[in-house]
Amino acid sequence: MLMTSETAMMPTPTADTLPRRFSDFATLGEALDYAAKGTRGLNFHDARGTLVRSYPYAELRGDAEAAAHRFVAAGIGAGDRVALVAETGAEFAQLFFGVVMAGAWPVPLPLPTSFGGKESYIDQLRVQLASCDPRLLVFPGEIGAMAGAAAEAAGVEGVAWEDFLTREAPEAPLPEAGTDDICYLQYSSGSTRFPHGVAITHRALLSNLAAHAHGVQIAAEDRCVSWLPWYHDMGLVGCFLSPVANQVSTDYLKTEDFARRPLSWLDLISRNPGTSLSYSPTFGYDICARRISSQTKASDRFDLSRWRVAGNGADMIRPDVMQAFVDAFAEAGFQASAFLPSYGLAEATLAVSLMPVGEGIRVELVEETDLSGGHAAGDRPQRFRAIVNCGKPVRDMEVEVREEDGTPLPDGAIGKIWCRGPSVMVGYFRDEAATDACLKDGWLDTGDMGYMSAGYIFIVGRAKDMIIVNGRNHWPQDIEWAVEQLPGFKAGDIAAFAITTPGGEETPAVLVQCRSSDEGERVRLRDEIRERVRSVTGMNCVVELIPPRTLPRTSSGKLSRAKARNLYLSGEIKPYDLAA
Known part of the structure; x- marks a missing residue:
């Protein structure tokens, strides 16, 4: 039967009577328990932005508990790792929380991309599986051949989630998680040949999610819109776990659908009845600015006037690209002050710094010889690069810029970025040498170069590059x-x-x-x-x-x-x- 407008699926609401809590929970499981008392939830859309699944947090909570019982029945116990290929959808969401409820550690792993072939993907999965040593790999059925080959090569049991989620779920006691227990392992996006599984505790996660909520000043009318992949820290933590722990309804496009139809992202934001929180690396804004036709008036299709926080991070922020986006979509109501530059990394759970809301993109021009640590030669003309202000340290995070020998540097001096706070990782999984190389007395060597100025952080590049x-x-x-x-x-x-x-x-x-x-x-x-x-x-x-x-x-x-x-x-x- 065809759906009528009266019977069509409705998204979870933006507003709720449940009092908002900013991630002030002991564990991620407690956060989901609380969110499930309200009516908000996750909403999954197809490539054209049509809603295909409305998933209230209460339903996610019930499905996750059933998944946890299935994991326990499969012999999964406390501290075991369960690798999950992270396709954006209700299945991954319930599996991720199900692993957490079972006392085990979910390990999100990437989907195949258009950047490499079949063998490259199988090899990447194999190496990451060898690193995290999981009891089980669960994956979408459509990539079963590749994921199965990787699981076999790594000596890991593999199962399609369609098969796993139809197993019996016999009742069984579920363990109580502690706030200092490991919640999940996160592989950074560059973890391929020498992968490092970042171990994040419940305490670290919830501290960072609370800092994020306070930093962007989440309000009752806010709704998140995202196409970011859930195997990357900005997508997993910022646009999946944060909405749960801060009780925000969220609308999703799959990453591959965004790649095919990027302007569907802006369509979703335009249809949002509330105010939008949405994030992207620079290239996402670049694709949209390039895709809009010069013959098409952006205001005829989009209404971006309620886009309150347009987050930017995960890579070097390009001010020229941001300006091109403003030029393309200002007539559709987009305000440049909505841009919110940020800086973070998986080893700090996610956010290290956020620009204060409403300050937008701010840049400083830095002379090339200052960036390179040299001195101007003779009468060579000066050359400048625009360095984007990445904001102030988030709540409970300390940041220092240091010389190679660890000496703290004053404002304006370029050096290594170090950070310390409750959301810094406990270490890399089973890699003591790599952990010792970047963690010193609670301080994390981020591997990034930058400088501080009046409390703001400016990033100039990766030291290794x-x-x-x-x-x-x-x-x-x-x-x-x-x-x-x-x-x-x-x-x-x-x-x-x-x-x-x-x-x-x-x-x-x-x-x-x-x-x-x-x-x-x-x-x-x-x-x-x-x-x-x-x-x-x-x-x-x-x-x-x-x-x-x-x-x-x-x-x-x-x-x-x-x-x-x-x-x-x-x-x-x-x-x-x-x-x-």
Whole structure:
């Protein structure tokens, strides 16, 4: 029977009579118990933004308890790991909470992406399974062949969730979790060859979720809208666990549906009867700004006037992209002050800093020699990079900028970012050496470089990505952004890193995805890129043009420079053969 407008499925409500609590619970299970007393919940939409499943927290609570009984019946006990392929949907939600209720540790793992082939995905899953050593891998049936092959290779039992969730769920006592027990393991998006499972306690999680709620000032009329993957910390913690622990109704698009129809994200926000909380890395805003047609008036399709918090994080924030988004959607009511830059990492559960609500994107221009730790040479013209303000430390989080030897640095001095607080991880799972390398007296070495200014945090790049040539430091982002300014290239087309030439010298290498099939045009582009990099860095470099869709990505879609370098040096990335 066709649904009429009177019988059509309704989303869970934005408002609720249940008093709001900002994650002030001892455990994640307690948070779900409380949310289940209200009427809010999760709502899953198809690629066109049509609601296909309304999932109140009360229903999630009941399904999760049944899943917990199934896990107990399968012999899963306290401290066991259960790997879950994290497809956005009601199944993963109930399995994740079911593992937690059973006293075990859920381990969200990625779905296949368009950035790698079948064998690459199987190998990634195999390596992560070997790292977390789970009792069980549960996955969506449609990827059964790949997930099953990975499970078999890792010696782990694999089961499709369609099969697992139809098993009997015999009643059995469920353990009481403690606030300092491990809640889950999180693999960072770059965890592929040498994965690090970040161990997060209930206390750490709820501390960060409370800090997030206070930081964005969640209000009664707020509703979250998200397409972020649940195997990445910003999607899992910020847009799945935070809505539960802070009792917020949320509307979801699957990540792959966003990739096909990105403007459906903005459609969902436009239809929101309340005010929207929605987050994205820079590339999500970039895709939407590029996708809107210059012949289409954004105001004819979208109403973004109630988008209260447009969060930005998970990668370097590009002020030019943010401005392009404002230019494209201001007529649809989007306000630049809604932007909320942030900084965080899985090792701190998620958020380290958030921009105060309403302050928007703020940048400082920093001279290139200051960024590289050098001094201006002669009368060379000054060159500046716009560094985005990533806000102030969240509640209960301390941040310091330090020299390599650990000496704290004053405001404005660039160094390593360290943080300390109750939401910092207890360590990497079964990797004491890696834990000791980044945790010192409760302080976490984030591996990021930046500086503080008047209480705000500015991030300039990843320490491990820095290119050091002739004693001078160069940020790969500066080289990549310079090339992106040339016609025909865009963000994500370029990867810069250091290599050693046959003569034993360190030099930058720049891989550029090229869409032209004309060899003469390729030669011209290579020479233009080489000259562009020389003008920015003062150095000669190796420029290699490569086919489109060649550069490797992390599971969350970010460029992996380290993997690009390895594939290039091993010969797996094959540049076009061009005349010298």
